[in-house]
Amino acid sequence: MSGTLGIAVIGTGKMGADHVRRLDRRTAGARVAAVADLDGDRVKEIAAGLDGCAAFTDPHAALAAPGVEAVLVASPGPAHEEILLAAIERGLPVLCEKPLTPEPDGALRVMEAEQRAGRRLVQVGFMRRHDAEYEQLKALLATGALGRPLFLHCRHRNASSPSFFTSDMLISDSVVHEVDAARWLLDQEVTAVTVLSPAPSGAAPEGLRDPQLVLLETSGGAIVDVEIFVNCGFGYQVVCEAVGESGSARIGDGQSVLVQSAGRWGGEIAQDYTVRFADAYDRQVRRWVDxxxxxxxxxxxxxxxxxxxxxxxxxxxxxxxxxxTPVVLAPRPELYA
Known part of the structure; x- marks a missing residue:
């Protein structure tokens, strides 16, 4: 394509609205041609601020809108499969926020649709792969300078969780990022999972098992431990330390401006993922558009x-x-080799 890429954004909640701003203000070669959301008032308000953008409450109508050449899916996970299958049928490239689908069976159906189409059309929004620190750690591990990886020690903390957050969502919506990052950093599949839960934090809402410790075993013999703590109270923090046979490396310590004054020292802690990973989201979308x-x-x-x-x-x-619990994976199709 030589011109500007027309994109339909499906879902205009916090993440979708952030992507609309990103495409409109910080991404060359792209424009928002259509937006869709069940909230008709919100989607009309967003479209009104964009030249030539159409507003829909039906995502299928947004896919069919004039000028739409690609799709960015930021709707809730359970709605992803339907719109992904529709986009693939139309031959539209898609950037889909995680999860691709909440259950593996839905993801298998998406892969089957791509295989029928004969080409990849879907990219999943695991933005940590586009974070500068994660890229540096990936490159370092690839050199072999740390020796064979033995452990990844991960911390994933949020200041507080939304009211709708459940104990399962700590794994399916949060730890899933560490799952993908571990697979990518190590170039290995996860083969088994163990979950341990201490007594819930006093800051956790009633009934929420927070925090949790998730242990991942990999096909290469490494162990990944993930502390997931979504009501830590002080901010948003993602840390990953790789330990190899001959060295270790850690990212995510948040090296912001260090202030020393009045007998104290300190820095700022990001309060949510849109701040900590803002650059990663920008790079992800720009790379996808390019x-x-x-x-x-x-x-x-x-x-x-x-x-x-x-x-x-x-x-x-x-x-x-x-x-x-062992992880059972279907055979990997040639399209994704």
């Missing part, structure tokens, strides 16, 4: 979305039963 305009699909594939969903499913079973 690749799409060249007729290519890069980044995390539908297979990566399926693998993450399969690990999440095993993690949920492990949390409920208190036992180590």
């Amino acid at each position: 690749a799409t305009r060249r007729g290519r699909v890069t980044g995390p594939s539908a297979w990566d979305g399926y693998a993450a969903a399969a690990v999440s499913e095993a993690g949920l079973a492990a949390r409920r039963t208190g036992t180590r």
